[in-house]
Amino acid sequence: MAAHKAMGCGITKSNQLQLKKCDRGHLSVPASTAMRAALLIQRWYRQYVARLEMRRRCTWNIFQSIEYAGEQDQIKLYNFFAYLMDHFTPASSERNLISHIFRENDLLRDIEWERYFNYKSIEIPEDYCGPYLTFPLTASNVTELVEAFRNKQQLHSRYVLQLLGETWKLLRLLPNINHVSTCHTKEITICGDLHGHLEDLLLVFYKNGLPSMETPYVFNGDYVDRGKNSIEILLILFAFLLLYPNDVHLNRGNHEDHIVNLRYGFTKEVLGKYRLHGKKILKLLQKIFSWLPLATVIDQKVLIVHGGISDTFDLKIIAKMDRHRYVSSLKPPKSRRLLLKSKLSDQESDTEEAGAEDSGSSSTRGGGGIRRTCSMTHSSPSSGVDRSLLQRRSLQSHSSVDDELQERRRQAGLGVSPSHSDDQQSYCSDKDAELTEAVEADAEEWKQIVDLLWSDPMSMEGCVPNEVRGGGCYWGPDVTEEVLNRHSLQLLIRSHECKQEGYEFCHNRKVLTIFSASNYYEEGSNRGAYIRLGPDLVPHLIQYQATRTTRDLTLRQSVGRTERSALRALREQLFAHKSDLISAFQKYDPDNTGWISLKDWAVAMETVFHLALPWRVLRSQLVSTTKDGMLDYQSWFKELAIMEPNKELAHTNVLETLYKHHSNLETIFRVIDTDNSGFISFEEFRQTWKLLSSHLKMEISDEAIVDLAHSIDFNHDGSIDINEFMEAFRLVDSTHHDMATA
Amino acid sequence: MADDKDSAEAILSVVHKKIGDAFDVFDHEFNKTVDVREIGTIIRSLGCFPSEAELHDIIAEVEEEEPMGYIRFEKFLPAMTMVLMERKFGPIPEDLLLQAFEVLDQQKKGHLDPEELTKYMTQEGEPFTQEEMEEMLSAALDPDKNVIFYKDFVSAMAVDDT
Numbered sequence: 001m002a003a004h005k006a007m008g009c010g011i012t013k014s015n016q017l018q019l020k021k022c023d024r025g026h027l028s029v030p031a032s033t034a035m036r037a038a039l040l041i042q043r044w045y046r047q048y049v050a051r052l053e054m055r056r057r058c059t060w061n062i063f064q065s066i067e068y069a070g071e072q073d074q075i076k077l078y079n080f081f082a083y084l085m086d087h088f089t090p091a092s093s094e095r096n097l098i099s100h101i102f103r104e105n106d107l108l109r110d111i112e113w114e115r116y117f118n119y120k121s122i123e124i125p126e127d128y129c130g131p132y133l134t135f136p137l138t139a140s141n142v143t144e145l146v147e148a149f150r151n152k153q154q155l156h157s158r159y160v161l162q163l164l165g166e167t168w169k170l171l172r173l174l175p176n177i178n179h180v181s182t183c184h185t186k187e188i189t190i191c192g193d194l195h196g197h198l199e200d201l202l203l204v205f206y207k208n209g210l211p212s213m214e215t216p217y218v219f220n221g222d223y224v225d226r227g228k229n230s231i232e233i234l235l236i237l238f239a240f241l242l243l244y245p246n247d248v249h250l251n252r253g254n255h256e257d258h259i260v261n262l263r264y265g266f267t268k269e270v271l272g273k274y275r276l277h278g279k280k281i282l283k284l285l286q287k288i289f290s291w292l293p294l295a296t297v298i299d300q301k302v303l304i305v306h307g308g309i310s311d312t313f314d315l316k317i318i319a320k321m322d323r324h325r326y327v328s329s330l331k332p333p334k335s336r337r338l339l340l341k342s343k344l345s346d347q348e349s350d351t352e353e354a355g356a357e358d359s360g361s362s363s364t365r366g367g368g369g370i371r372r373t374c375s376m377t378h379s380s381p382s383s384g385v386d387r388s389l390l391q392r393r394s395l396q397s398h399s400s401v402d403d404e405l406q407e408r409r410r411q412a413g414l415g416v417s418p419s420h421s422d423d424q425q426s427y428c429s430d431k432d433a434e435l436t437e438a439v440e441a442d443a444e445e446w447k448q449i450v451d452l453l454w455s456d457p458m459s460m461e462g463c464v465p466n467e468v469r470g471g472g473c474y475w476g477p478d479v480t481e482e483v484l485n486r487h488s489l490q491l492l493i494r495s496h497e498c499k500q501e502g503y504e505f506c507h508n509r510k511v512l513t514i515f516s517a518s519n520y521y522e523e524g525s526n527r528g529a530y531i532r533l534g535p536d537l538v539p540h541l542i543q544y545q546a547t548r549t550t551r552d553l554t555l556r557q558s559v560g561r562t563e564r565s566a567l568r569a570l571r572e573q574l575f576a577h578k579s580d581l582i583s584a585f586q587k588y589d590p591d592n593t594g595w596i597s598l599k600d601w602a603v604a605m606e607t608v609f610h611l612a613l614p615w616r617v618l619r620s621q622l623v624s625t626t627k628d629g630m631l632d633y634q635s636w637f638k639e640l641a642i643m644e645p646n647k648e649l650a651h652t653n654v655l656e657t658l659y660k661h662h663s664n665l666e667t668i669f670r671v672i673d674t675d676n677s678g679f680i681s682f683e684e685f686r687q688t689w690k691l692l693s694s695h696l697k698m699e700i701s702d703e704a705i706v707d708l709a710h711s712i713d714f715n716h717d718g719s720i721d722i723n724e725f726m727e728a729f730r731l732v733d734s735t736h737h738d739m740a741t742a
Numbered sequence: 743m744a745d746d747k748d749s750a751e752a753i754l755s756v757v758h759k760k761i762g763d764a765f766d767v768f769d770h771e772f773n774k775t776v777d778v779r780e781i782g783t784i785i786r787s788l789g790c791f792p793s794e795a796e797l798h799d800i801i802a803e804v805e806e807e808e809p810m811g812y813i814r815f816e817k818f819l820p821a822m823t824m825v826l827m828e829r830k831f832g833p834i835p836e837d838l839l840l841q842a843f844e845v846l847d848q849q850k851k852g853h854l855d856p857e858e859l860t861k862y863m864t865q866e867g868e869p870f871t872q873e874e875m876e877e878m879l880s881a882a883l884d885p886d887k888n889v890i891f892y893k894d895f896v897s898a899m900a901v902d903d904t
Contacts, residue, residue, distance in 0.1 A: 037842035038867035043791050044834045045878055048899055050786030057767050057783075458771040459812055474771060599756060602763075614763035617787075 055563055058617055060500070062566040063521040065613060117284050119161035122277070133159045133239075135166060142239045143210065149232045150202055157277040160235065164284045167238040170245060171291035176323050177315065178249040178296040180218070182535040188298060190218045190531040192495035192503075192514035193253065196227020196269070199546040200518055200528050201236065207544060208530065211240040211248045218296050220495045220514065221253020221306035221453075225264035227517065231273060234285070252292035253306040253495070254453040254471075258282065259328045290324040294452060297489075301537055304493045308455035308511075310473045311463040313483050314448065321445040329446075329453050329471070456497060457506050457513075477507040484510060491539070493531065502529025502543045518545045522565040567621055573609075574622070578637055580608045585633045595630045598623070679719040754823070761822045764788055765815055774815040778805065781813055785822065790831040794868040800825070836900055843892035853889040 131148035133141055133155075145155070155163075182188060189208055194201055209215045219237055224230035240248045254260065261267045261282075270285075271278040295318060296304040303315075454472025458464075461476040480492060492511045498520045504513045518528035524545075532540040574581070584607055586592070588600035596604070598619060605615040623631055764784050768776040776784065781804070782797050792800070804817045825831065846862050847854050856879055863870045863878065870878065882890045 033845055034862065035866050037845040038862045039793060040834060040839065040842040041846075042863065042867050042870065043793050044839055044899075046782075046794075046874075047786045047791045049874070049877065050783040053783045054764070054767060054787035061767060458773075459777070460771065460773055460775065468772075599759075602759070614767045616760055616763040617767060 054617065058614060059563045059566040060521070060525070061613060062570050062618075063525075064498075114165075117161055117165055117280060119158045119165065122156075122158035122161070124156055124158055128156055130154050130156055131159075133163065135162060137239055137243050139212075139243060142236075142243050145239055146202070146205070146210070146236055149198060149229070149236065154273060155232075155235055157274050157281065160231075160274070160281055161277065161284065163235060163238060163242075164281065164288060166242055168284065168288050168291065170242060171288060171293075172324075174291075174293050175319070176294050176321065177319050178218070178251075178293050179300070180216070180249060180296060180298045182299055182533065182537070186214070186216060187532050187534045188216050188218060190220065190304060190493060190514060190533060192220050192516040192528075192530070193222035193498070193520075194219075194227070194233055195222055195255070195517045195520065196224055196230035196233060196266070197517040197520075197528075197546065198227070198229035198232050200516055200544070201233055203528075203544050203546060204516065204530055207542065208532075211244055213244060213247050216244075216247035216249075218249045218298075218304055219251065220296075220304055220493070221251045221292075222255045222495060223253070224266040225255045225261060226520075227265075228269065230266045230269055231281075238288075249296050250292055251296055251304060251306055252289065252294055252453065254329060256289040256292055257328045257330065258286045258289070259330050286327060287324070290327045294318055294323055294449065298533065299535075299537060301489055302491045302493060302533065303484075303487070303489050305452050306494065307451070307453045307472055307496045308457060308475060308494045309479065309483050309492065310447075310451040310455055310475055311479045311482070312447070313451065315487055317445060317448050318452065321448070323449075326446065326449050329450050454496075457494075457511050459506070477510075480507040480510050491537065493539070498526055499529075500526045502527040503531070503541050512539055514541075522562040525562045563621070570613075570618075570622070575637075577608055581605070582633070582637075584608050589633075594634050595632055598626060598629050598631060601631055601633075679721055681719050685720050757823055757826050758819065760788065761819055761826070762815070765818060769815075775812040776815075776818075778809070778811055778813050781818075785825070785831075788822070788826065789833065790825060791833055792831040796831060836896060839896050840893065843896070847892070852893070853884075853887075853891045855889055856883060859890055 130153040131145050133145065148155070180188060189204075191201075191204060211217045217240075223233050223237060227233075237248070237250060241250060255264065255266070258267070267282060270282055274281055294305065295315070297315075298304070451472050454469055455466060456469070456472070456474055457480070458474040458476055461478040463473050463475045463479050466472045466474050484490065484492065490510070493514060494511065495514055495516075497513055497515065498517070499513055499515050502515055502518065505511070506513070512531070514529060514531055515526070516528045516530055518526060520526055527543045527545045529541050529543045532542065534540075581604065584604040585596050585601070588596045588604060601623070602615045602619065609615075623636060625632070625635070764787055765774075765776060768780040768784060778801060781801055782792075782794075785792060785797065785800065800821060801813075804813050804821050806814070806817075843854065844850075846858065859882070860875055860879070864872075864875055879890075882892075882895045884891055884894075
């Protein structure tokens with residue numbers, strides 16, 4: 001276990017009370033006095049370190065809960081789109097705006113894809129000074145590619161498309177589960193999340209060697225999002241995969257998902273770097289992600305998956321599914337019913353249509369029905385979702401899959417459950433029985449994938465839905481034991497969670513989390529690590545940290561730096577909830593004095609905030625000006641300054657809402673910006689804002705929207721620059737906390 | 743607050759909330775349990791200065807019958823409340839701390855050499871681990887003179903008190 005834990009508590013054998021005489025001859029301090037003095041100093045110092053550890057842990061929690069709340073938000077955003085799809089008529093222009101993200105890729109046959117991704121027509125300009133690739137790739141090609149990226153060059157889109165095309169062809173041939181062996185005394189290297197941190201990948205290559213036949217690697221997903229070099233990491237990994245297909249193995253992570261990428265930065269990165277062909281590249285990547293293998297097994301004894309397992313984990317199901325049907329784990333695959341439907345005769349399709357219409361779906365007759373997509377929850381996402389419910393109340397993979405199943409049964413005209421199907425008898429035929437089975441198999445497979453990509457281990461026994469992330473589950477040591485035994489495995493290696501030391505064992509050392517992106521939350525927040533595994537299957541861990549300087553900071557300095565960053569992020573959240581907070585405070589201030597006690601402040605924060613944070617512990621960092629245990633809350637908010645681009649923007653309600661939903665907004669904008677110009681028109685902005693506000697049941701007048709749009713149109717040319725918009729509404733912290741102290 | 747009983751209850755509830763919040767920081771799965779190895783950090787962050795031996799005793803008190811590696815809040819809360827209410831393991835006055843350093847500095851140099859401090863901290867009392875020692879040195883050592891000016895060290899740490 002990481003040594004830092006020993007510092008706070010120190011209950012290890014070496015720290016038990018030892019009474020020793022001070023027997024170094026030349027020292028004349030009486031033994032007992034020296035001992036007492038030392039004891040005092042140790043007691044004092046350990047308390048100090050514990051307080052630092054508490055601060056560090058709080059900071060960590062802030063980042064993590066904002067991160068997970070964001071993940072939940074993402075899922076809710078997805079529900080928002082599905083809601084729109086369900087409730088707007090086909091003719092509505094609003095629907096057209098976003099329907100393209102639902103367009104199913106498998107409509108085109110493979111040959112059409114090859115034509116779409118044709119790179120041959122793309123010319124390389126004479127002034128191109130990036131790397132050149134020839135296919136089939138050679139080792140020197142790939143080494144040059146790595147060097148080029150190290151030198152911050154960019155690969156031309158022609159080569160990108162070519163490389164991705166070759167990768168796709170290869171991935172389609174791979175099974176769902178990579179089976180690897182450590183024969184010939186080969187040691188395998190296993191890396192965890194990289195999240196666009198190119199420096200870390202390069203550091204691993206430097207310390208451990210490039211992938212080769214002598215140095216096989218397994219990469220465990222989450223290559224993209226958050227960091228700035230996601231595309232470079234992908235290109236490097238794919239190049240090595242093409243070069244050494246038997247020695248480089250890639251697993252899919254939950255971020256290898258185009259819907260997640262919309263929010264977490266990968267889409268933005270690609271569109272920014274590849275203005276002309278970015279969209280094509282992203283579409284090709286969508287397919288590639290869906291073709292990434294789901295798991296790797298070493299010597300039939302060590303299982304490697306990105307997220308984890310559940311009590312229903314079954315390698316057999318995972319091995320035989322059509323993994324590429326799960327383009328995004330956030331949405332179920334296109335129903336097999338609809339696939340079959342296109343092959344059915346007109347007669348039968350009418351029967352099914354009747355059943356479909358009864359269910360009140362908005363699918364149109366005939367071929368248009370293919371566009372109907374089910375959302376992850378069966379009920380309308382915006383109806384009556386009680387906002388006071390804790391953050392952890394979000395969709396759960398268990399219940400949503402059941403609901404999904406019910407919904408599909410309903411659509412297939414099969415009634416709520418098989419036992420209720422008496423009046424549906426006339427519709428039940430062999431085909432329907434097949435459909436039921438197919439639908440159930442789908443739901444089962446989908447659950448396996450979601451659990452595999454999103455789950456986290458917990459220390460309590462059992463298996464419960466992972467409400468924090470909104471997908472997958474939390475599984476306990478008993479589940480690990482059972483699943484490993486059932487599959488005759490001895491170790492589970494997974495990633496998905498950032499760990500301060502880059503790795504962490506749990507469940508009796510049967511589960512090992514490996515995380516390879518150092519400084520993930522902030523400079524100095526954590527180390528990265530990778531595993532070397534030899535034929536003895538005993539994991540050896542190597543740690544590193546990308547920037548030299550952070551290692552030389554004292555614990556106090558690096559805690560301080562990370563903390564400042566986290567607090568900044570937290571203050572943004574505070575501002576976003578300003579009016580909710582003010583009304584909560586006013587409940588404790590009935591005489592409207594403008595002051596509340598700190599005790600009440602903490603309770604109010606808890607009530608409003610859905611970020612499970614220890615407010616009393618954080619209080620001193622967030623609230624600097626108090627008097628006799630009381631806080632002037634109006635001035636407290638004034639401390640959270642925000643830069644206003646336009647003085648007339650007195651619509652503080654709008655501003656606050658903007659702030660609260662700004663990351664959703666950004667996602668929506670990017671989806672709407674269909675030509676990837678980085679600009680959206682007034683009209684598009686207006687429509688987006690209207691849709692979002694109706695979904696969230698906010699009252700925003702048209703006038704307010706127009707004013708807002710005008711104020712954002714910095715160039716006065718009738719269009720809004722998305723990046724400028726996002727920048728303009730970033731919170732600017734004017735307090736002294738921002739000053740960097742040594 | 744006319745009623746004494748009211749104020750006692752009020753104080754108790756504040757104490758309970760404080761303990762709850764500190765506990766929650768380490769409750770990673772939101773199920774009111776923490777890893778036993780974090781108990782020391784929690785207790786110390788609440789303002790207590792127990793020795794390792796005293797910590798050991800508290801843990802023995804709040805552990806399950808069969809130690810599972812985690813501590814439940816319902817056992818921790820009453821024990822910790824007592825500790826806070828009785829002001830056990832109170833803070834160390836700055837002058838006492840200074841005296842302790844002065845004792846170790848028998849040549850009365852006004853500073854300690856890193857070797858001296860290391861020897862005492864890793865061999866006397868409840869010895870530091872190597873990592874604890876390294877961390878203390880990195881915080882305490884004057885980079886130019888390569889010694890520990892303990893008077894400055896003590897005041898610097900005191901300022902940090904939140």
